[in-house]
Amino acid sequence: MADSELALLLARIQFAFTVSFHFIFPAFSIGLASYLAVLEALWLKTGESRYLDLFKYWLKIFAIAFGMGVVSGIVMSYQFGTNWSVFSDKAGPVIGPLMAYEVLTAFFLEAGFLGVMLFGMNKVGKGLHFAATLMVAVGTFISAFWILSVNSWMHTPVGWAMNDVGQFVPEAGWWEIVFNPSFPYRLVHTVIAAYLTTALVVGGVGAWHLLKGRASPHVRTMFSMAMWMAAIVAPVQIFVGDLHGLNTLEHQPAKVMAMEGHFQSHPDGAPLILFGIPDSEAETVHAAIEIPKLSSLILKHDLNAPLDGLDTIAREDRPPVGIVFWSFRIMVGMGMLMLLLGLWSLVARVRKRLYDWPLLHRFALLMGPAGFVAVLAGWVTTEVGRQPWVIYGLLRTKDAVAPIGVPGVAGSLAAFVVTYFLVFGAGTIYILKLMAKPPHPNEEDVADAPIRTAGITPAQALDRDGIHPRPDKQEGAE
DSSP states (O other): OOHHHHHHHHHHHHHHHHHHHHHHHHHHHHHHHHHHHHHHHHHHHHOOHHHHHHHHHHHHHHHHHHHHHHHHHHHHHHHHHTTTHHHHHHHHHHHHHHHHHIIIIIIHHHHHHHHHHHHOTTTSOHHHHHHHHHHHHHHHHHHHHHHHHHHHHHHSOOSEEEOTTSOEEESSOSHHHHTOTTHHHHHHHHHHHHHHHHHHHHHHHHHHHHHTTOOOHHHHHHHHHHHHHHHHHHHHHHHHHHHHHHHHHHHOHHHHHHHHTOOSOBTTOOOEEEEEEEETTTTEEEEEEEETTHHHHHHHSOTTOOBOOGGGSOGGGOOOHHHHHHHHHHHHHHHHHHHHHHHHHHHHHHTTOTTSOHHHHHHHHHTTTHHHHHHHHHHHHHHHHHTTEEETTTEEGGGTSOSOOHHHHHHHHHHHHHHHHHHHHHHHHHHHHHHHSOOOTTOOOTTTSSOOBTTBOHHHHHHHHTSSOOGGGSTTOO
């Protein structure tokens, strides 16, 4: 392997590692922000303290996950200017403004209201605090909107022209670029995935405490809410995923061919290959377990519909079939297990055994991280399936990399791996420790939890001295 090819491979691995690590946290915080808004709305509507306690319990976890998401995302912007400076130069007139919109709208909105959400429970009115929580939730969605618009344009580039210096520039206006053909499907699919990821984490935590015999109203409430989310949203996600797949077949057929393992064209109906070992050199799937003509039925809604294979695509334009084939099956497999969990929880509700069915609770606990596995597998399917293009059909990945050397990329990659696992590993362990403790009445605020002096919190010290009595300690307060 030539040095330039090795440098390209290391640069791709570095970006894949950092973006995958980063994607874990927004996938959680997007759904968790909305969950917090629902909890606070229920508390304001019903006045039941368990909703407020759950809000405070998950707010501490949200604060850590949100912080790690922001920090882990900063590194990627630097890579655009170092490892991928050629891409940044060529696509900057299109990509740059969209990324700027994300900062000006979503990030400023989140940053402006996050402090009120985290520390303002006892400092502002209930309505204003709820508004801040809503703004943070909306901000996470807007952030996903712009980031996915950028990513989707790289998959289905439209509305562009080439200027005199070889840069992609908007041709007529921004609406066609922002709402490119794959964007609506990708946005809905990804946001629902974030909601399911959060629901599975909440359900896993609730199942853990139920298995430990901690069947308090707080634990029951969050487990019940999570199971409702899984039961309702998992079927919707499967339907949306099917629509997204049909859109991908229209605009990126090579990706779907790799997902399906179709090396050869099938003029009279293509089989659905459930499992097998793809062999790109031999252009076949060894030991294939398949269902005749089912792929044509799924993709074309006709058992006998013809489907093209990778034999219609030049070898240099094909994605790595093995990676895409298996990452797609991992994603779909996780989706099927989510559907099973939701249906099982409905059976448990009907039989009035939602809180005392240990097998269900063990399954829910095992499914706790399934959302993260699914979103990462889906991301791998999407991005590896786009190869060898960084802007599909227009700019190859090998032509987008900067003139970098192997030692520099290898050294920075090693530093990222060590730093990420140490820093974000420690943060993840701390989140797991918080989750291991059940929510309880009079849950402490974020402002009280992190800093303790002589065994008491700052707010408790003020309460002790009578300087700043907290509203929740006053007679008649929630």
